Amino acid sequence: MIIMEQPAIAQAEENSITSQPLSKKAQKRAAKAARLQEQKVERRAREKEAKKRKRRERAQASDAEPRKRRKMGGFHQTSFAAQVVIDLGFDDMMTDKEVTSLTSQLAYTYSANRRSSTPFTSLLFTSLNGRTKARLDAINDAGYKRWTNTKWWEEGYDRIWTSKSDSCDGDEDLDAHRANVVYLTADSEEELVELKEGQTYVIGGICDHNRYKNLCLDKAQTSCIRHARLPIGRYIASLTTRKVLTVNQVFEILLKWVETRDWEQAFWSVIPKRKFQRKTTNGPDASPEGEHVEEDEGQEDQEDADGAELVASSEDGEENDQNDGVSSSRPQPVLSTA
Numbered sequence: 001m002i003i004m005e006q007p008a009i010a011q012a013e014e015n016s017i018t019s020q021p022l023s024k025k026a027q028k029r030a031a032k033a034a035r036l037q038e039q040k041v042e043r044r045a046r047e048k049e050a051k052k053r054k055r056r057e058r059a060q061a062s063d064a065e066p067r068k069r070r071k072m073g074g075f076h077q078t079s080f081a082a083q084v085v086i087d088l089g090f091d092d093m094m095t096d097k098e099v100t101s102l103t104s105q106l107a108y109t110y111s112a113n114r115r116s117s118t119p120f121t122s123l124l125f126t127s128l129n130g131r132t133k134a135r136l137d138a139i140n141d142a143g144y145k146r147w148t149n150t151k152w153w154e155e156g157y158d159r160i161w162t163s164k165s166d167s168c169d170g171d172e173d174l175d176a177h178r179a180n181v182v183y184l185t186a187d188s189e190e191e192l193v194e195l196k197e198g199q200t201y202v203i204g205g206i207c208d209h210n211r212y213k214n215l216c217l218d219k220a221q222t223s224c225i226r227h228a229r230l231p232i233g234r235y236i237a238s239l240t241t242r243k244v245l246t247v248n249q250v251f252e253i254l255l256k257w258v259e260t261r262d263w264e265q266a267f268w269s270v271i272p273k274r275k276f277q278r279k280t281t282n283g284p285d286a287s288p289e290g291e292h293v294e295e296d297e298g299q300e301d302q303e304d305a306d307g308a309e310l311v312a313s314s315e316d317g318e319e320n321d322q323n324d325g326v327s328s329s330r331p332q333p334v335l336s337t338a
């Protein structure tokens with residue numbers, strides 16, 4: 001400011017020494033010019049400072065942003081007190097590519113639960129072995145071990161009720177525990193009506209492109225536990241036949257149902273729209289209402305998860321602020337036959 005001020009004054013002084021004394025008018029003009037110059041410099045300095053401050057604030061805000069997301073700041077969660085089990089006991093029945101797809105689906109599943117406003121209290125992964133385990137171990141420095149509210153067992157899900165009894169009847173306590181477990185499978189004749197707190201829902205952790213029909217149904221029957229399919233055909237008129245979905249799709253449907261208590265909304269929000277219109281068996285003149293979607297043989301959505309990145313370890317393990325409180329005002333849902 002002073003430096004810039006000098007020329008005007010210096011010029012005025014110089015003028016006063018070397019040449020004629022300045023007229024009053026000229027002096028006023030010179031003083032005004034000096035004042036304006038001074039104000040300009042001050043303004044520039046203020047603007048510069050304001051810019052710096054804004055840049056600093058922006059940097060601080062972007063530093064805080066990922067942390068806020070990680071911590072789900074201001075995001076209220078009310079857990080649904082049911083357990084979902086992902087049965088990983090099919091490792092040797094998948095190709096390497098399918099194992100990769102499956103591990104992506106597991107990450108999607110965990111991520112969906114974490115982001116839900118109504119998460120399941122716990123996610124249990126059973127029979128963790130073989131290539132599935134190796135792949136999970138290899139990614140993000142075994143980041144899955146830091147996934148919150150998840151448990152990982154090398155043993156099978158039957159450890160839930162005990163490993164002692166192989167028979168379907170006998171010990172009453174064992175049967176009582178078993179009675180709370182439902183294996184979800186598209187091959188079941190039973191239809192899931194509602195989800196119920198206190199229950200355990202098993203999803204088959206397999207990506208098989210429909211090679212194995214009745215695989216999970218047979219396993220449920222061998223384990224003497226109940227089984228049920230999602231009531232897709234009941235709510236989506238165009239999907240009346242057996243519809244096999246991926247692990248994460250099934251899980252997301254369950255989550256959406258817990259959030260909305262509305263199967264139709266849950267199906268529409270999760271099942272890809274193209275599924276509702278393909279493979280019509282009616283002729284070209286068939287009306288949309290008359291469309292019939294054939295049994296899904298390809299289970300091609302299993303590919304959808306292939307490109308998924310496993311949830312980064314930096315996202316996991318740190319947040320522990322999930323609300324595990326259980327709403328007791330929930331209706332008492334039941335599982336019933338169709």
Ligand code: SAH
Binds near residue numbers: 184202214228
């Ligand atoms: N061939 C396998 C299909 C695996 S699909 C089988 O025998 O089940 C992955 C898992 O998602 C299934 O094991 C099942 O638990 C669940 N699932 C897929 N579609 C379903 C549906 N329509 N109803 C209930 N569960 C379903």
